Amino acid sequence: MHGAVLKFKSIKGTRDILPDESHRWQYVEQAIRSVMHRFNYKEIRTPVFEETSLFARGIGELTDIVGKEMYTFIDRSETSLTLKPEMTASVMRAYIQNNLGEQQPLVKVYYLSPMFRQERPQAGRLRQFHQYGAEATGGTSARIDAEIIALAMEVYEALGIKNIELRINSVGCPECRPHYKEILKEYLGKVYDKLSPESQRRLEQNPLRILDSKDEKDRELTRDAPLMLDHLCKECAAHFNELQDSLRLLHRTFTVDGRIVRGLDYYTKTAFEIISSDLGSQDALAGGGRYDKLVEELGGKPTPSVGFAAGIERLLMVMEHQQIAIDNDIHPDVFIAAPDDEGRRWALAAAMTLRHAGIPCEIDLLDRSLKAQMREADRQHARFVLVAGASELQQNAAQLKDMRTGEQRTLTLSNLPVELKELQRDSGKTQ
RNA sequence: GUGUCCAUAGUUCAGUUGGUUAGAACGCCAGGUUGUGGCCCUGGAGGUCGUGGGUUCAAGUCCCACUGGACACCCCA
Incomplete structure (x- = not known):
């Protein structure tokens, strides 16, 4: 950190609604x-x-x-x-x-x-x-x-x-209302001295307010006060x-x-x-x-x-x-993890294909290790992880891991969106 | 606008009668042999202790001001 750091803060009484909420x-x-x-x-x-x-x-x-x-x-x-x-x-x-x-x-x-x-x-x-x-x-x-x-x-x-x-x-x-106000003022005027300072101030401006006072003594004094309802x-x-x-x-x-x-x-x-x-x-x-x-x-x-x-x-x-749960359903269905550079290049384009097919999808954009990518996929609650490196791509294939069961199998890339779409539908039903 | 309490890592907090390099947990990052998450283990990064003054040989710790926060009054959603 260099230089004078002027910290900006949100204005008093305002707050951010953050991504998690x-x-x-x-x-x-x-x-x-x-x-x-x-x-x-x-x-x-x-x-x-x-x-x-x-x-x-x-x-x-x-x-x-x-x-x-x-x-x-x-x-x-x-x-x-x-x-x-x-x-x-x-x-x-x-x-x-x-x-x-x-x-x-x-x-x-x-x-x-x-x-x-x-x-x-x-x-x-x-x-x-x-x-x-x-x-x-x-x-x-x-x-x-x-x-x-x-x-x-x-x-x-x-x-x-x-x-x-x-x-x-x-x-x-x-x-x-004006008639009633007069009746109320007259009633409260008799106990003016006993009213709280707040209420004394209110008597002229807004006598109805006094009925709503939180002050104990005011409440006592107004217990039998006339109400608008009766007038x-x-x-x-x-x-x-x-x-x-x-x-x-x-x-x-x-x-x-x-x-x-x-x-x-x-x-x-x-x-x-x-x-x-x-x-x-x-x-x-x-x-x-x-x-x-x-x-x-x-x-x-x-x-x-x-x-x-x-x-x-x-x-x-x-x-x-009241602990009323609100699920956060914003999460990728598929995380594409790439173990090497060739995988990363493929993942960039593959993710777009899936997204266009209506499948929420995420990839690693920080060049992290495969382990770190798996951790990220887990943190994001991705339902599936697709792993494809140079060796799989050569076979026109990728590994599909179900993050709930841990099972993993090989997928052929040619009809990838279709297969994932089916999985998406299946997992949607069971949820 | 008034009152009470509060302000230490990203977060929640600890910090002994003021006394050396400010701690924990969680989170984050990296490892635990080949390209695979959660649990566990190890290590690491991260704080000019809200800001500015003052008292003192010495201040996260005491005093003042400011800023911000929490709660209450007023009032309102």
Whole structure:
């Protein structure tokens, strides 16, 4: 090592997904896509950044996300841009911009994408993290809410995840929420002095939050506090009843939790969370709800919508915790080992022939000894090793070794791909 | 943004009241007779002890700062 070595490191709160774990990601991504497909949701991809004002407007100026967590920067043309901290605002922007609602009345889309929030990292929380989610735009029926919830739950079931809990609530609408807020403020105002400093601060800005406090004393004080659920307007109450009815039709068990508060301003009526006890303090696997005012807030025609977002890192954490095995099936079926130079020259071309024939194949590219090549083949979990040196090639032949049984026999090279294809099929059956 | 704990080979860790050339396991590489993996045996490579200051005759070991990590608060996926 010479000279000053400047060590580059990944940015705080970001991490690499390394070759040994990427298959886990591919596996869950494939499961997610498969479920989305069955529910007839189509993928939407939006840019990683947007105009800052889209998020400020869509998520809410007073939210933590907008207030202190966004990655915002000024580009060379003096425009303020922000790396997306969540997807819903972007999706609704795309919905409006591309007139998706004009082509069909109900638009169902899903996404799978990195998100960015500048928070202090901890278990289940990164600065760049990955979410998948879905949005159904264009309908008011609580049956759509139920479908979205069922869809979110389905992914966990498809992956064999256990011990998750579904909690639902209604956060009301612009009709009934303001009334309720006043009632709650009045109730909490009486015990203001006893509230935690955090909650005192919250009383004006976001009194609903206080119900969700982790502080023991706050919990005690709010035990009998009035809940939104008991102050819903007629429409919201009916919607919430229909939601529960729909969930029962789908045989989904749920608990009604009047204290669920969503962090984003745009929610109306339905709010839900999917919780796992196998996570740390950040125990929400997924969260979502209805946001009937967002589209018009962003300048579109009034259009109701429901959706959810779920974290992939947290999903993987739970799977790991529950020891759900994910096989890594990325390995060569055949390793071509060459004992001499002539073998090496042949192997280079032979490997390509096999690959073109659809057989995953590896060769030694480091001029290693035959023993080292065998070791490598074993490490890579190659099912077969093909050994061919000058002497075999002269006979137009090669040795084929079955790495599981250790048996070895001579193969004729003329129909090599065909023979290996057969072996590949046979071993596939027995696996 | 706040708090607590932490930072030694590729990885997981040990390192005695500060005292000579910093260790182990696993991994990696090479051998164990001719061209054959796993198990076993032998040997080898690999660390300016996160970075920068300070205290001391002497610092991986003590002090400070910075950076990074883990966890929790806030909040959220």
